Amino acid sequence: MEGNLNNYHNDAIDELMLTSGRHAVVIVVGGGLAGQSAAIEAANCGAQVILIEKESKLGGNSAKATSGINAWGTRAQAKASIMDGGKYFERDTFKSGIGGNTDPSLVKVLSVKSADAIRWLTCLGVPLTVLSQLGGHSRKRTHRAPDKSDGTPVPIGFTIMQTLERHIRNNLSDHITIMENTSVTALLHESKTRPDGVVQVRVKGVEITQNDGEKTQLLADAVILATGGFSNDKTANSLLQKYAPQLSKYPTTNGPWATGDGVKLASALGVKLVDMDKVQLHPTGLIDPKDPANPTKFLGPEALRGSGGILLNKKGERFVNELDLRSVVSQAIIKQDNEYPGANGS
Template identity: 45%
Template sequence: MASVLHAEPTVVVVGGGLAGLSASLDIINGGGRVILVEGEGNTGGNSAKASSGINGAGTETQEKLGIKDSPELLVKDTLSAGDSENDKKLVEILAANSADAVEFLRGVEVDLTDVNLCGGHSVPRTHWIPSPKEGRPIPAGFEIMKRLRTRLNEKQSENPEAFKLLTQTKMVGILRENGKVSGIEIVTSASGEKSKIIGDAVILATGGFSADETLLKEFGAEIFGFPTTNGAFAKGDGVKIARALGAKIIGMENIQIHPTAFVDPKDPSAGTKFLAAEAIRGKGALLINSKGQRFGNELGRRDYLTGKILELAEPIEESFQGGSAGRNAAIMIMNEANVEAFGRPAFNFYSIVKKFFAKYENSAELAKALGIDESAIKTTLEEYQKSFDGKSEDPFGKKVFPVSAISPTEPIYAAIVVPAIHYTMGGLKIDEATRVIDEHGKPIVGLFAAGEVTGGVHGSNRLAGNSLLECVVFGRIAGKSAAQSAAETRTEL
């Protein structure tokens, strides 16, 4: 009997971050329908907070800037950062599709024509939005989410049946019928009542669990109590609900502590911190401890720098910019050249609006504020200048020295930074088609996942810029895979 397609396939996408929106756009572009379920009042999630940008290897922008890069080199750096605990097949997919991911975002009018060098990378490849000379800065994550949402709204205007968005709607269960996922169970904030959304396939793009006490205590007891850079919505719902369905979880103990989260002088003990973008160090910012000494390679891996701060940087007293509330902390310092390279408007947000940075006329003034001998910081900066000039090797193995060294005689901007929970590398096990795998190694039919809800891509430690990349690459793959699965469901023999 001939196959008959009853209607357009419908995919339920859970989570309105970058992975969810990338998947949704791919499905709609392919002629499918999407019901997007988001627990918060609007789309964005932690993706909207991302500040350093998205990795791309062998892009048109890199070529124009004379940067030689390749997917193979990105694979090497990603595996090195993750201590080769990564799923290598997923890493190869990530890297092979990285340049296309950047073009996908440029296709929705995101200007990604500046490239930054971030920690753990062998070449500059983290694409971000050029900072304007004047006016308000445009954070990469926020702009990406805004542009994708705009494009989805346009698609909805063209075909109202193609895209339906349900906000303040929380997934509380996954439905399965005849061995196949058939939708989700939800609770809306307005009614508080349970109901069902039926679909032909489901994509979980629900993010990580960096703000969830239950999973953090189970898999990261040793870091429980650290502050976080995540929104309170990062509760790991997708992981918990799929796990109860029989999904396999991997790498859950791999929880990334970002080394540099700003301490707010107005509230030093706040449990949620504002991320000090890795791009700042990529433009030449240095890290010193309260004794005025450097203690590590500012462009080293995140876990490496976090370890150095916890080992070699003591808590900072209240007398200096409000202190660090008893937490081991570093002081991030920049000069005018570093600020200009990072972008004056973006820096002004940190310094003038948020007041994270204070300005000192020279190293002697900074030393006085810290209550240490003025020779301490002066010596540190003079030694770094020698490494910057190539006259001596950096004692911490730093090979790339961005923009400018800081002179003891010039104005210095300083902010207190502390390690904070930032990202969860573990999550649901997926295959190359983003199908969620169960405890027996079999795909759960009709269930797909992408983004931080999954595990395997990053190994033990995530490379900066790979989070947005993972969301675009595997979000789009999930969209294609789920659309195909949905179409097959709608076909009857």
């Protein structure tokens, strides 16, 4: 039986169906892991779902993730006799968020629901049975798939996205309509001002633009924004330049699609934004020696260091604990005055 990732959303969809006497229509914006997960869960609850992706294929940055998923209390941990618990997971999470405004309630949700997420993916056919201890963690709790028979590592992000998309197309095509090459350009809404001055906004659909330039309005009972990453935002109204301009000089491993669309759509309605300046600088990326200054890199995953990879400076010396917090490792790399321009971060 598949576990529910978010009972709140399930209850909301059930209520819509009861009050309207019909199948709820849910629009999900973004075809990454969050978007496809939301679409599957909504469809499992009986909703008719429209999944919208601006690129030519689903996956987004989720398909680029390669290290694994962190969770405690899983079957894999029990089989490996790993002593772990929520207090350790939450302690490590708080420690990694040093310098930020870590929300205890969100950390608790991340911790308590982590094993459910692993079970949910396992039920869909993702074999997350291999454990490793990666940067910032005090226990082996990063789950990934076993290597291929020839020893080649399995790209876990791509594998997850491939599995979810296959499930949608093979088993849920009657409930989920996928629209690729389609951009959401506005949220259709209505608003009213309460006597106390608070403006209430109800989103009732989206305006879309397809590759041929045609604009269309789609109405829905609920709209889920499952997109918003902006670390490759080079647009005129760049969110990266606005909130973390000091990082714009570094290369990025984000795809060209990461231009903050979801954030911009929501903020246009007056939605309050939080922690927009909390952009992480990942320590390692893979550099093309023929083009070291290319502003887009492929991620040098945490799993490389978790499997024993070490970092050396141009003198051949180790200079940092490779499994320390990402912020610590990144700053140590920056201080090394790397030989190649553009190689200081990702």
